Structures are given as structure tokens and as C-alpha cells.
Amino acid sequence: MTLFSKIINGEIPSYKIAESDKFYAFLDVFPLREGHTLVVPKTEVDNLFDLGDEYLSELLVFAKPVAKAIEKAFRCNRCGISVIGLEVPHAHVHLIPINSSNDLNFTQPKPKASDDDLKKVQEKILSQLK
Template sequence: MTLFSKIIAGEIPSYKLAENDQFFAFLDIFPLREGHTLVVPKMEVDDFFDMPEPYLSGMLAFARPIAKAIEKAFDCNRCGLSVVGLEVPHAHLHLVPIDSSDDLNFTRPKLKLSPERLKAAQEKILRYL
């Protein structure tokens, strides 16, 4: 069972933003920028492009309202999207409020936000969902 499957199952607490039968979205607790969100399929699959086609298109449709909420909740140029797939062996995409492409640089140090700041970011996004 992957780390993300444990989060989906509620075995590990998370700052959940949205969920349906196929997908789960929650805040990254080590974000590139405040509001950085992970969208994961409930199906365990390591490589993003090994997901069945309905999951590939479904994941973007699921992520769209979350991305729009992030854009409204945070002062940013837009919500960037990235698929890296190296950190956790469970397909996922990153939604990050960005002002430039450098804001999606995963080699930069991650933020260390307090639980209170993470909760506040969750509430800001949920206000627009």
C-alpha cells in the first residue's frame, strides 16, 4: 500500500480538498508554494501514463475546478500543473499557484508550513470549490 493509498484510506491525516469515486485531492505538506495540491487516482498505479485512458482524461476534469479555486484563493498568475512521478510510486499530478515557470522547479527547497498555515490554505481553496 502506497503512502497516497494510506492518505486516501484515512490512515494518514491530510488536508483534503476534494474526492470522488476515482480521485482524491489534498494539500502537499511540503509545498513548493502555499496552496500546492496533489491529485491522485484511488487506483494504485506507479507510472502516470500507465493509468487507463478514462483515468487520464478524468483526472484533468477532476482537477479543473480545484485549479480554478487555487487561482482565486492565492495571488498568482495561474495554477501550474506538473507530473513528475519520482517522489511517491503512485501516479499523481501537482497543482501549484505560479507566477513563473521557476515556481514549478522541484529542485528548490520545499516550504515548511505550520499545521495552522496548511489548514488556512485548505480553507481558502475550499471557499472557492
């Protein structure tokens, strides 16, 4: 079982942003930028592009209102999306408020956010999620 499956199952605590029967969105505890959110399919697949076509398209549709809420909650030009998939062998996308392409540079340090900061970020995004 992957780390993300344990988070989805509630075995590891997370800062949930949204959930459906197929997907789970939660804050990255090692964010590149404030508001960095992960969107994960509940099905365990290592490579995002191994998901079926319909499931893959549904993931983007699920992520859209989360991305729009991030854009409203933080000062940014847009919500960027990135697929790296090397850290955890469970397909996922990163939603990150960005002002430049460097804001999506995963070689930058990613310090662990405090619980207080993560709760504030969670509240900001949830307040914008309709």
C-alpha cells in the first residue's frame, strides 16, 4: 500500500481539500509554494498515464474547482499543474499557485510546513471552494 493510499484511507492524517469516490485532494506538507495541493486517484497506479482515458480526464475535471479555489485564495497569476511522480509510486498531480515558471521548479528546497500554517492554507482554499 502506498503512502497516498494510507492518507486516502485516513491511516495518515492529511489536510483534505476535496474528495470524491475516485479522487482525493490534500495539501503537500512539503510545499513549493503556499497552497501546494496534491490530487490523487484513489486507485493505486504508479504512472499517471497508465490510468484509463476516462479516469484521467475525470481527474482533471475533479482538479479544476480546486485549482480555481487556489487561484482565488493566493496572489498568483494562475494555478500551475505539474506531474513528476518520482517521490511516491502513486499517480498524482501537483496544483501550485504560480507567478513564474520557476515556481514549479522541484529542485528548490521544500521545507516541511508547520501544522498551523497548513491549517491556515487549508481554510483559505476551502473558503474559496464552491
